Amino acid sequence: MNWSFFHKLGxxxxxxxxxxxxxxxxxxxxxxxxxxxxxxxxFFAPQDYQQGNSFRIIYIHVPAAFxxxxxxxxxxxxxxxxxVWRMKLxxxxxxxxxxxxxxxxxxxxxxxxxxxxxxxxxxxVWDARLTSMLILLFLYFGIIALSQAISNRDTSAKxxxxxxxxxxxxxxxxxxxxxxxxTLHQPATFKITEKPAMPVExxxxxxxxxxxxxxxxxxxxxxxMRLEVLRREHKTRWVxxxxxxx
Amino acid sequence: MNTLPELxxxxxxxxxxxxxxxxxxxxxxxxxxxxxxxRRRLINVEARRRRREVx
Numbered sequence: 001m002n003w004s005f006f007h008k009l010g011x012x013x014x015x016x017x018x019x020x021x022x023x024x025x026x027x028x029x030x031x032x033x034x035x036x037x038x039x040x041x042x043f044f045a046p047q048d049y050q051q052g053n054s055f056r057i058i059y060i061h062v063p064a065a066f067x068x069x070x071x072x073x074x075x076x077x078x079x080x081x082x083x084v085w086r087m088k089l090x091x092x093x094x095x096x097x098x099x100x101x102x103x104x105x106x107x108x109x110x111x112x113x114x115x116x117x118x119x120x121x122x123x124x125v126w127d128a129r130l131t132s133m134l135i136l137l138f139l140y141f142g143i144i145a146l147s148q149a150i151s152n153r154d155t156s157a158k159x160x161x162x163x164x165x166x167x168x169x170x171x172x173x174x175x176x177x178x179x180x181x182x183t184l185h186q187p188a189t190f191k192i193t194e195k196p197a198m199p200v201e202x203x204x205x206x207x208x209x210x211x212x213x214x215x216x217x218x219x220x221x222x223x224x225m226r227l228e229v230l231r232r233e234h235k236t237r238w239v240x241x242x243x244x245x246x
Numbered sequence: 247m248n249t250l251p252e253l254x255x256x257x258x259x260x261x262x263x264x265x266x267x268x269x270x271x272x273x274x275x276x277x278x279x280x281x282x283x284x285r286r287r288l289i290n291v292e293a294r295r296r297r298r299e300v301x
Binding site for chain 1 (some may be wrong): 270
């Protein structure tokens with residue numbers, strides 16, 4: 001296998017150039033997917049026979065929850081890369097992804113609470129799924145706070161990486177909480193191994209929204225990472241050249 | 247075909263659905279605008295420093 005891409009990833013300039021080329025495409029894709037998915041989900045998807053129109057919140061709630069959890073897995077992976085290979089760009093990715101993950105968790109919690117009111121009769125219950133998602137939000141807060149608390153960059157990178165990896169234990173708890181405990185929360189609608197428990201005109205807009213959320217996550221992450229790379233390398237020649245062109 | 251107010255009311259679920267979507271899109275927009283503003287600011291700071299160095 002050719003590992004040269006892995007070494008290139010260690011080069012901030014290479015990352016800056018390639019991400020600049022990809023960014024517009026991800027942006028266009030995210031706007032199209034979110035636009036089509038929202039209109040479709042809000043106005044054209046059929047009502048749920050039990051929940052009526054309130055189920056339309058699924059089109060933002062589920063994608064946000066997906067991204068919130070995959071973002072955390074990404075943080076932990078970046079943490080491992082930081083500790084094992086000391087790759088600076090992995091630390092940049094970890095730092096920049098954490099606030100986006102926290103916002104996604106916030107969206108999942110808030111839309112879930114709003115959905116809960118007409119469906120369960122309450123905004124909040126301390127059941128396993130909701131509580132473990134709240135813990136995910138606090139883990140994100142912890143990582144953000146820790147990454148800003150230590151001024152030495154190497155020490156800070158190591159400490160943040162360790163916290164990200166330790167917090168990974170919460171992810172399977174979130175995923176299986178609806179199976180392990182009796183919860184108000186409904187079980188997963190989407191499973192990779194099974195056919196969706198929904199008709200196609202209901203899950204197709206959901207699929208668009210999930211892809212749209214991932215695309216928007218990528219846009220936001222790349223923008224933040226490019227900014228952080230510029231800040232860290234601002235004394236180098238290539239950054240000066242790049243900034244002069246803008 | 248439904249009228250627009252009927253469509254927006256969503257049989258009484260409108261306030262829930264619309265507030266959830268509004269909050270979500272505000273947060274999503276914030277996640278794009280914030281790094282964009284920070285980038286403009288960095289570019290301005292660097293440009294000012296370059297001018298100072300030249301002068």
